[in-house]
Amino acid sequence: MAMTTRQFVKSLTLFVLGSLAGVGIYVVIGTDSDNTSGATAAHSERKPLYWVAPMDPSYRSDKPGKSPMGMDLIPVYEEDAQASGIKIDNVEAHNLALKTAKAETKPVVLTTRTFGRVAYDEDLRTHVHTRVNGWVEALYVKAQGEHVKQGQKLFSLYSPEWVNAQQEYLTALKSGESTLIKASRDRLRYLGLTEQQIETLKKTRQIQDRLVIKAPQEGYVEHIGIGEGEFVTPKTVIMSLVGLKQVWVIVDVFESDVGLVTLGMPVEVMVEAFPTQKWLGRIEHVYPQLNVRTRTLPVRIVVDNPDERLRAGMLATAVLSKEIGERLVVPRSAVIRGRIDRVITRVDDSHFDVAVVKTGVETDEYVEIVEGLDAGDVVVTSSQFLIDSESNLDEALKRFQQQKPAAQPVFGQGVVRSVDVQNHQVTVAHEPIEVLGWPAMTMDFDVSDNIELSDDLVGKTIHFGLRKHEERYVIEQIHVMDTPDLQPAESADHEMKQHTEPKHKHADSGHEHGGHQHD
Structure with missing residues (x-):
């Protein structure tokens, strides 16, 4: 499989480069292992660069030996390595504006962009209540969204409970009893009077029948729940105030990017209203529930907002960055995307080659x-036109392959070593199959669904017919050689057709599994 993929990529590249011969690019095809005897003799006098497996050139060794399939490794010499691939002289490389870069190990920072909205910081939200029943005599802040400062008047309230509590405190002061004074003073505090209001009462000895409630913090009026003259209780939310000196940004992180998120990590925030300004925030909370419809996870970012330019409801963009350590990398423009990712590598000043990569x-x-x-x-x-041309051949080549006639069957002979009825596979120790260039070896094969398998085949010598399905071979015919009525060789083909065709004649089974060799 590895050899087929490499051949496919190289053939694809050669086709493109051949079409570009007008600009001076030409290709030299590497010599096969079965060169002329003169070349073989010359090779024996030189030192090989390395050895490769005959059926898998991606398997390399720095010394002679056997391949995983038990075959002798083939030496590769310097001339062979340089001859295969793409040759472009310096003049044409300059005309093509060829640029190169080195694959290098460097720190990698993963970055993802996500989107969300600005929201109020709940820690800066205050609800204003009273601790007594009463009537709102006057509202000093009447509009939602109005800005208020800490200590600014909000409304005045008349409450008989406050009047009675003040009277009790004045009586305790006259009595001089410290216990009564402390108890009555604490009651005023529990009913909502401030220390300043209590001290004013102590100095003036005058009861205030209407008390003024002031803003406990700076912010904006988010909600007003009453009007002048209305009766209120401790349950009534009279007003709600929110601050903007610090805000939340709630973003939705895609499930695939959740691994980048860690508490406390810095985040860069931007909004469309101020495209040139960036705010630095930090992740304060990661919500526990993933949105099953959008496959996103809400994340809360805290952002300082001293100039109050960020307003609740604004759409925001957040950039999350995380360093993941050193990795071997190449520029994005170097990778040619397709069914197989690959790059063009520079072997020397005038030779280039194709490398299949996993990204x-x-x-x-x-x-x-x-x-x-x-x-x-x-x-x-x-040299983008060269890379683009090669990449765009994928679909053309696919259409070309679809137009090719069905592969012809190939026949072989061997002994069945095992049968896997459940997975519809057999293991066969077969003799050499010259058409395919296969030596004698033991391999696993998928078998067409239309052929019945049983353990009785184990140990039997069979003739079998293979047909290529995509990149793999499937057994479509089986004839047991040691059946009593075996005919002479001249009628074997007729006998095979009588006994080995599937019980139901269908088109190719379409299995995507092929032979797997055993060492």
Whole structure:
């Protein structure tokens, strides 16, 4: 499978570069392992760079040996390594404005943008109540949204309870009894009089039948629940005040980005009303419930707002950033996206090659390379028409493959080692299949659903027919060689058709599983 993928990518690249021959780009195809005897003799006089598996060139070794499939490794010489790939001379590279960059290990900061709204800080919200029954005589603040300062008059209230409590306090003062004085003074405090109001009463000895309630904090009037002349009780919310010196920003973080969120992490906040200004906040709370409809998690950010430019209800953008350590990365422009991610690597001044890569996390500038490159490898980052042309061939190649005729069956012979009835698979120790270039080996094969399997096949010698389904081979015909009525070789093909065709003639089964070799 690894060899097929590499061949596919290389063929794709060669096709594109061939179409660009007008600008001076040309391709040199690497020599196969079965070169002429003269080339083989020349190779024997030189030192190989490394050895590769015949059926999987991605498997490399720094010394001779056996591949995972038990086959002799093939040496690769310097000329072979340089010859395969893409060749562009310096003049044409300059004309194409080719730019390169090195794959390097560097600290990576993951960044995600999310959206939300500005809200009041609940710690700066105050509800104004009275502790006695009474009537509102006058409202000094009558409009919602009005700004008030701490200590500013809000309303005046007449309450018989306050009048009686003041009278008791004055009587206690005349008596001189400290116990009575303390008890009556505490009662005034419990009913809502401030220390300043109590001291004024003590000095003037005059009862105030209407008391003025003042704002306990600076802020804005969010709610007014009464009008002048109305009767109120301790349950009545007369007014609500909110502050804006500090606000909350509630954002919705996508489920895939929740791993970036940690309590206390700094967050950059922006609003459309002031596009050039940024506020620095911190994550104070992560809500426990994910929104199952939007797959987002609410997160609360606390932001200082000394100039009060942030107002409740504004739409906000929050940028969350988290450093995740050092990773091997290349510029985003270097990665060619498709069914297979790949990059163009620079082998030397005039040779380039294709490397299939596995990518990881991405930032605005870089892409992590998990597999396929090493630190210091040089990759191409520009000449966009070349990269785009190669990338856009994916769909064309897919259409071309759909137009190809169905693969022809291939026949082989071997001994059944095991049968997996449940998964509809057999393990066969087969003889060499020259058409496919397969040596003798033991492999697992999927079997067409239209063929009945049983454990009786174990140990039997069979003729079998394979057909390629996408990138894998599926057994579609089986003929047991040691049946009593086996015909001579000249009639074997006819006998196979009589005994091995599926019981129900259908099109290809379409299994996506193929043969798996055993060492």
